[in-house]
Amino acid sequence: MTAPMEAARRVADAVLYEGYLLYPYRASAAKNRMRWQFGVLVPPNYPGEPSGSVTECLLEAPGEDATLDLRLRFLHVRGRTVEREEDDGYWPVPKLTVGGRDYLSFDEATEREARATLSLAHVTAGRRTIEVRVPGDRVFENIAGPGGERTGRIVCEHQPLDAELRISAERLPGPYGLVRLRIEVENTAHWERADAPREEALRRSLVAAHLLIGVSGAAFVSLLDPPMWAEAAARQCRNENTWPVLVGEAGRRDVVLSSPIILYDHPAIAPESPGDLFDSTEIDELLTLRTLTLTEEEKREARITDPRAAEILERAADLPPELLERLHGAIRHLEVPARTTSEDDTVTVAGVRIAKGSRVRLRPGHRRADAHDMFLAGRIALVEAVFLDVDGVRHLAVTLEDDPGSDLQREQGRFLYFAPDEVEPA
Template identity: 40%
Template sequence: MDIDAARTIADTVLGAGPVLRPYRAAGHRDPSRWRCGVLMPADRAADDESLSAVAQTECLVEAAGHVRVRVLLRFLQVRRRTVYRWLPEQGRFKAVGSLDVDGTAIASWDEPVEHEMCFEVDDVTLRGAGARHTVRVPGGFDRTELHDSRGALVGQMVRQRRPLCAMLNVSAQPVPAPRPALRLRVWVENRTRAGADGDEVALTTALVASHLILSVEGGAFVSMVDPPGWATEAAESCANVGLWPVLAGPPGRHDTLLATPRILADHPGDLPDSAVDELLRLRDLAG
C-alpha cells in the first residue's frame, strides 16, 4: 500500500493554499487562505447555503471475498496566534498585529495544526450496518512570554485552538456488475458548534483542507477517472460531494485511493516545484 505516497501528494496539493500562501501583513487574518476543502460547523452551514459541513466520497472496490478497509481522515485545524505588547506604565498587555523584538517582527497569525485519524473496518461491519466513528480534537491554550536581548519583558504570544467534533461513517453495498464489486461510501460531517461568533471565529471550528486516504486488503479500487467497461455504469452512479477519488501510488497499483477537494488524475505522483508554483499563482488570483 502506498499510504506515504498519497500523503505526499495530498500535502503538496492542499498545502499549497493554506500553508504556503505568502504572508501579507496588511491582512494578517485572511479567511480566503483557508478556502480549500473547508467543512464548516454544522450550525453555521445550516444558516448559509454557500457553506458545507459535509463531504462524501463513493468509489468502487472489486472484491470477490472478504475485504478490510483502512480510512485515514486528514485535515488542518486553525490555531489562533495573538501577539500582545507589554505596557509597563499601565501594567497590562495590549493585543497588536505585530511586535518587533530585537529587529524581528512577530505577527498575530492563524496557524495550521495537522490532524490525521486512522480507522479500520472489517468485512462483516462494512457489508452490514457500516461503521460510525466520532472524531474529537481537544482544544488547547499556550502562553509564551517575549523578552528582548537584555531580558526585559516586551510582550507575550498566546496560541489558542478550539475543540472540534466530527462524525465519520464508512459503509459498502454490492453493485450489479459483471464482476463482484462494492460501492464504498465514506462520509464525514463537522458537528462542532460555532455558536453566535462571527465568520472569522467560526473558521477556528472548521476542518480545513479535509481529505481521505483509503487502502484496501483483499480487493482492488476501480479507477473513477477511467473505469473499465464493466464498471462504467456503476461508477457513474457514485456520488461524490466535496471530494474526488483517484488511484494513488505508482501506475498499476489499485490498493490505495486519495480523495481530495481538488480534481486530480489517477496516480498523480509527486508534483514538481513548477506545479506547486502554478497552484500558488492560481490561488492568489482566485483570492
C-alpha cells in the same frame, strides 16, 4: 505504513497545504487575508460553506476478507496572537517590535489525522460511525526586552474540533463482485454565531480535509476511466465536495485519495520540485524566481509571517544552479504525431494554391477577440508553413513581410497563425 500508502501520502501532503500561504508569502498581502479555500468543512450552523463531504467509490471485492485502512487528514487552524503588556494586563496587537525583532499576529495550522481499520464485511453489514475528537489547547510564550524585562507574549491556541466519519458499503448485483463504498465526513462542532467572521469559524473547521483509503484483499475501480462492465455503477457514484482518484504507481488499485481538488488518476509529485510552494497550480520555476526578487524588507516580513514561508525563502536562496535549471522543464515521454507537415502542404484560397513561400494579405476574421489583430488587417505576410491540427483543419503560419524581426521569429519558430478564410492571395 505500506509503500503504496506512503507514496499516496506524498501527494496528499501537497493537497493538505494547497493554498496554505500564497506568494509573496507575507501576511500583508491581500490574498493571504482570505486563506484556506480548499476542503474547508465549517461547523454545521455556519452559513455559506459546506460542513461535510461524501465520498463514494467502487471496489472489486469478490470475497469477504477485504480490509479497509481509512485515514481522515486535515489542518487544524492554530491562532497566533501577539499581545503587548500594559499596566492593566495584556492587549492583542497586530505587530510588536522588541529589541529590533518583529512579532506578528498570524494564524498557523497543525496537521491532524484520524485512522480506522475496518473489515469490508463489517461495513457491508451496517453503517459504522467513528467520532473524531481533537481537544483544544493554549500555549503562552513570553516576549522579553533587551534587558530581560517582559514586554509582551504570544498566545497560541487551538479550538476544540468535533467530527464524525460514517462508513457504509453495499454489494451491487452482477458477476463482478462490485461493492459501492460510501464515506461521509461531517463537522459536528456546536456553533451558534452565524454572523461571526470567517477567521473565527475556521478555528473550528476541518481545513483541506481529505481521505486516504487503502484496501487489502480487494481492488478499487477507477471512476474516471472504469472498465466497460463498471461504467453504469461508476456513473451512479455520488461525490460531494470531494473527488476520489487512484494514487500510487500506474496500474495500482489499492489506494484512493478523495481530494477537495480535482486530480487525475495516479497523480505524482514532479521529481524536479525541491519543495512545496503552497500555490495552487504552482509553477516551481516561476515562483522560485519571483521569490528571489523580493526586497529585503519583503523577505523580512515573510520570515516573521510563518515558519514555512521562512523555509521557502531559505530554500530559494540556497538552490544550486543545476537544480534551478531542472525546474525549467522536463520531457516525460515523446509521441510520434499521426501526421507531420512538410513543405508540400498546401491549401487553396480563392482558387490560388497557397504553400510555404506564398505571399498573402491578412484579413482577420470576426472570430478573433484580440484588439491587436485590427493592426494586422491589410498587411502583407509570407507563409512559412501550412499546418494540420488534430481535427484535420489547416492553419497558415506567417511572418509579416515588412517586420524587421521576421528573421528572428523564423529562427525561433514564433509565427502568427491564420485560417485560410482569413487571408487572400497577394
